[in-house]
């Protein structure tokens with residue numbers, strides 16, 4: 469096994485995003501771009517990961533620590549080019565690795581396989597290797613200057629002559645370097661060019677001049693698509709959604725209309741899950757075997773147990789834990805609540821900060837009043853209970869196993885197990901009063917005598 473160091477460049481400002489947030493924190497499929505890149509690096513077996521961030525990018529550092537606590541973060545104080553950025557991680561390079569791979573934090577669609585292909589020439593003794601791709605429009609990319617399958621140099625657009633500009637094969641940006649030669653190669657890069665920057669791409673010609681070979685592997689443009697603008701962010705999102713839908717179906721999920729279902733990178737499905745059209749999965753969702761998510765549901769940070777049915781038009785918010793066979797129907801919102809096996813909340817309800825026992829039925833229009841304007845409080849409902857239609861449970865409150873709440877109850881006190889609670893004023897009928905009232909009004913008198 470060759471020891472791999474991955475250096476992720478993420479010091480860019482991302483001016484074209486027009487955002488208060490560093491570019492690499494913008495999400496695709498519910499996950500920041502830099503985290504996708506870290507995932508790929510770790511999945512490719514990186515022994516060590518270094519991330520180069522810009523000054524004042526504490527939020528990027530925090531995200532890196534969250535996703536890859538073992539990664540080392542370096543700050544590039546001044547943006548002086550891609551080779552300069554790599555050298556910000558000098559301390560990591562000095563530790564000595566067999567292979568060094570440079571990735572960009574704004575290129576989130578790279579797969580572990582792509583990295584394996586990039587590294588392959590190193591095992592055959594190459595000093596450096598890059599990925600080539602053929603974009604629709606090569607403007608702005610470095611061109612790969614080759615001769616008989618050999619990579620001679622990478623010419624940046626600004627330095628390229630007319631002939632070189634006509635080359636369609638472009639540099640994807642990722643680079644693999646022989647770990648033993650990497651520092652020497654990088655230290656030889658200078659900034660004698662149009663942009664007065666230290667170009668990482670110069671390493672190719674430098675390695676050749678030192679008698680090393682340079683490898684190139686051509687990959688699909690969509691695997692190496694970089695994001696510089698909101699429009700490109702949306703393109704990356706579309707590509708990733710297509711991949712995630714294909715993976716879900718491959719794993720045994722029925723997506724009735726795949727192109728209308730939006731997934732997160734971490735959405736997890738069991739087998740024989742059915743997802744109807746127009747469903748959105750935010751981050752942190754696990755759906756178990758045989759569950760059905762019906763049309764127009766919004767699901768985020770939730771666990772849906774085996775055989776459960778959710779929707780249509782349901783909203784599961786973070787902390788929704790649905791046990792086996794639970795039903796959550798239309799216009800129901802569940803937040804930070806556990807519903808045990810067989811519980812049903814079928815219509816027009818809000819269940820928040822609650823636990824609901826097995827086989828309990830919650831009638832239409834039930835609300836757990838969990839917020840008093842200052843703090844959140846919990847509602848606990850036992851098993852086999854019946855919550856009558858349009859009940860309000862004013863938390864903190866608990867309802868025991870087998871209890872029965874009358875329709876329209878406002879429950880402010882705990883209800884013991886097996887009790888019947890009527891939390892409303894008794895109805896009063898006043899015989900004849902409606903007719904007398906009508907008579908007074910039609911005689912032009914005030915309603916009250």
Ligand code: UD1
Pocket residue numbers: 477478479480481520544546547548549550551552553572573574608609610611622624638639640641666667668669694
């Ligand atoms: C680079 C390549 C080009 C390639 C293109 C692919 C060089 C000189 N050119 O050009 O051949 O076709 O990517 O997209 O490498 N960064 C830093 N610090 C810096 C400069 C850049 O961290 O000082 C980071 C950026 O945040 C970005 C990446 O490095 O993630 C690439 O930099 P960018 O300025 O986009 O390079 P390009 O001009 O696009």
Ligand code: MG
Pocket residue numbers: 694696
């Ligand atoms: Mg770029």
